Amino acid sequence: xxxxxxxxxxxxxxxxxxxxxxxxxxxxxxxxxxxxxxxxxxxxxxxxxxxxxxxxxxxxxxxxxxxxxxxxxxxxxxxxxxxxxxxxxxxxxxxxxxxxxxxxxxxxxxxxxxxxxxxxxxxxxxxxxxxxxxxxxxxxxxxxxxxxxxxxxxxxxxxxxxxxxxxxxxxxxxxxxxxxxxxxxxx
Amino acid sequence: xxxxxxxxxxxxxxxxxxxxxxxxxxxxxxxxxxxxxxxxxxxxxxxxxxxxxxxxxxxxxxxxxxxxxxxxxxxxxxxxxxxxxxxxxxxxxxxxxxxxxxxxxxxxxxxxxxxxxxxxxxxxxxxxxxxxxxxxxxxxxxxxxxxxxxxxxxxxxxxxxxxxxxxxxxxxxxxxxxxxxxxxxxxxxxxxxxxxxxxxxxxxxxxxxxxxxxxxxxxxxxxxxxxxxxxxxxxxxxxxxxxxxxxxxxxxxxxxxxxxxxxxxxxxxxxxxxxxxxxxxxxxxxxxxxxxxxxxxxxxxxxxxxxxxxxxxxxxxxxxxxxxxxxxxxxxxxxxxxxxxxxxxxxxxxxxxxxxxxxxxxxxxxxxxxxxxxxxxxxxxxxxxxxxxxxxxxxxxxxxxxxxxxxxxxxxxxxxxxxxxxxxxxxxxxx
Numbered sequence: 001x002x003x004x005x006x007x008x009x010x011x012x013x014x015x016x017x018x019x020x021x022x023x024x025x026x027x028x029x030x031x032x033x034x035x036x037x038x039x040x041x042x043x044x045x046x047x048x049x050x051x052x053x054x055x056x057x058x059x060x061x062x063x064x065x066x067x068x069x070x071x072x073x074x075x076x077x078x079x080x081x082x083x084x085x086x087x088x089x090x091x092x093x094x095x096x097x098x099x100x101x102x103x104x105x106x107x108x109x110x111x112x113x114x115x116x117x118x119x120x121x122x123x124x125x126x127x128x129x130x131x132x133x134x135x136x137x138x139x140x141x142x143x144x145x146x147x148x149x150x151x152x153x154x155x156x157x158x159x160x161x162x163x164x165x166x167x168x169x170x171x172x173x174x175x176x177x178x179x180x181x182x183x184x185x186x187x
Numbered sequence: 188x189x190x191x192x193x194x195x196x197x198x199x200x201x202x203x204x205x206x207x208x209x210x211x212x213x214x215x216x217x218x219x220x221x222x223x224x225x226x227x228x229x230x231x232x233x234x235x236x237x238x239x240x241x242x243x244x245x246x247x248x249x250x251x252x253x254x255x256x257x258x259x260x261x262x263x264x265x266x267x268x269x270x271x272x273x274x275x276x277x278x279x280x281x282x283x284x285x286x287x288x289x290x291x292x293x294x295x296x297x298x299x300x301x302x303x304x305x306x307x308x309x310x311x312x313x314x315x316x317x318x319x320x321x322x323x324x325x326x327x328x329x330x331x332x333x334x335x336x337x338x339x340x341x342x343x344x345x346x347x348x349x350x351x352x353x354x355x356x357x358x359x360x361x362x363x364x365x366x367x368x369x370x371x372x373x374x375x376x377x378x379x380x381x382x383x384x385x386x387x388x389x390x391x392x393x394x395x396x397x398x399x400x401x402x403x404x405x406x407x408x409x410x411x412x413x414x415x416x417x418x419x420x421x422x423x424x425x426x427x428x429x430x431x432x433x434x435x436x437x438x439x440x441x442x443x444x445x446x447x448x449x450x451x452x453x454x455x456x457x458x459x460x461x462x463x464x465x466x467x468x469x470x471x472x473x474x475x476x477x478x479x480x481x482x483x484x485x486x487x488x489x490x491x492x493x494x495x496x497x498x499x500x501x502x503x504x505x506x507x508x509x510x511x512x513x514x515x516x517x518x519x520x521x522x523x524x525x526x527x528x529x530x531x532x533x534x535x536x537x538x539x540x541x542x543x544x545x546x547x548x549x550x551x552x553x554x555x556x557x558x559x560x561x562x563x564x565x566x567x568x569x570x571x572x573x574x575x576x577x578x579x580x581x582x583x584x585x586x587x588x589x590x591x592x593x594x595x596x597x598x599x600x601x602x603x604x605x606x607x608x609x610x611x612x613x614x615x616x617x618x
Binding site: 154 | 196272277315461563
């Protein structure tokens with residue numbers, strides 16, 4: 001956590017963000033790189049809006065977060081407890097979670113972007129980090145979240161003609177008829 | 188480590204996103220276009236769409252490639268995956284945290300202990316429990332041995348793919364020596380479910396040092412044989428050197444990790460750079476290549492087997508006494524002897540295995556260095572005994588994105604060498 005906080009100071013001084021949070025807990029959310037930040041088990045989590053998302057990843061890339069390690073989706077439908085979000089961030093059904101890695105400082109940050117069910121769409125990171133091509137396709141396949149500007153927004157794990165997005169919480173578990181069962185054979 | 192600056196990274200990124208080495212065709216389109224094509228307007232001659240796999244001995248399982256060929260040269264290509272997709276992330280949401288390890292261990296079946304390890308580390312991070320020293324050292328011992336078996340398997344398949352058919356026997360033979368040790372420790376050769384949240388399933392059996400020393404005595408000589416059979420051979424070098432070249436900047440842009448990244452000369456290894464377990468207390472070298480080609484990737488893995496043995500020797504010396512699992516009653520069942528004499532212990536045992544233990548709410552991402560690169564686990568907990576979301580960042584899944592770039596302008600015969608050198612494990616890619 002301590003090493004992860006170092007980039008914040010450089011960035012804060014650049015952008016004049018009142019970040020040093022000896023402030024009491026509630027008045028305004030703590031900011032890091034200009035977006036609300038929270039901490040989960042000592043890991044730094046940033047909460048940009050969908051509009052801030054790409055610009056934030058781009059500016060993080062400028063300061064050394066060169067590698068987009070991981071990108072995945074979460075469907076929070078039916079999540080019981082209160083989510084650990086900074087004040088001012090409205091809960092939505094889906095989240096796109098992005099892990100960025102800074103080799104120079106050996107630190108990681110995680111981005112959690114809220115994506116509403118009514119408009120399950122977010123900009124792609126492909127042009128910033130080509131490494132997100134497959135993970136974004138997977139999130140589209142599994143959650144039905146579209147990535148605008150992605151060069152190949154098709155299913156990756158499920159067959160092309162598959163209906164539904166399996167990792168959604170309202171996607172029912174159960175067996176499907178096996179394709180080859182009962183098929184006529186020449187024998 | 189070669190620190191590249193952002194402008195070279197930008198250049199690599201532009202090259203990768205615009206060089207058109209990825210064939211972006213759906214399966215149906217590819218089918219329609221398969222066979223000979225009329226000359227394209229660029230006048231590059233006849234292009235042909237060819238299908239390779241999924242049932243092909245050199246595709247390491249069920250990897251399918253759609254290749255666009257210009258004669259013998261590959262112009263564009265696309266890996267098609269999903270043939271082994273069994274919804275393991277969805278399954279993970281249905282299983283308790285204790286059962287979860289049995290699920291994840293089946294992802295990367297060549298390195299199952301790493302999957303268990305990363306899952307357990309993530310759960311422990313959420314629980315906030317500390318594993319006793321001996322447990323951590325045992326985990327480290329087992330992971331290093333697993334790295335050896337995984338790389339030995341690579342030696343076998345890589346040799347086989349390139350026509351050194353004898354390697355298929357020798358690689359598996361050496362791997363078997365270590366698997367036999369796994370069997371004495373965990374009861375199983377693969378898919379052990381040995382590393383669990385809270386520690387490991389059982390302590391090391393008596394005489395484990397002797398068993399290991401015997402293995403460590405055999406393998407160096409066998410590796411010397413590998414060197415004789417492959418490393419110095421002109422045919423072997425011809426097939427691998429300068430084939431499938433990747434630069435450090437390209438590897439970083441594509442998110443490549445593990446030997447694939449290190450072969451470019453960029454020495455990034457989580458064991459050293461973001462230490463977990465007790466890796467800060469053992470001495471080892473991070474092996475890096477120079478040219479980023481298939482030969483470097485082969486040589487790195489061969490050298491990593493030796494490094495792992497070096498670590499294992501240190502672990503044998505330094506293995507502390509103590510508990511092999513956390514004594515936190517919440518996650519660890521009471522010892523077998525207690526169950527016979529105490530009703531409460533029996534109930535407690537029953538509860539842990541039927542209902543599972545509850546994990547406090549939160550979300551966490553943990554990463555370890557698997558033989559293939561960064562293996563990550565992202566868990567969201569809602570406070571119940573099942574993960575709300577369990578995501579595995581499989582290194583093969585991300586590394587696979589380098590394939591079209593590695594294969595651009597390569598010969599068809601080289602695809603086999605290139606696929607093999609990326610060392611993809613389909614169980615982990617498709618999950």
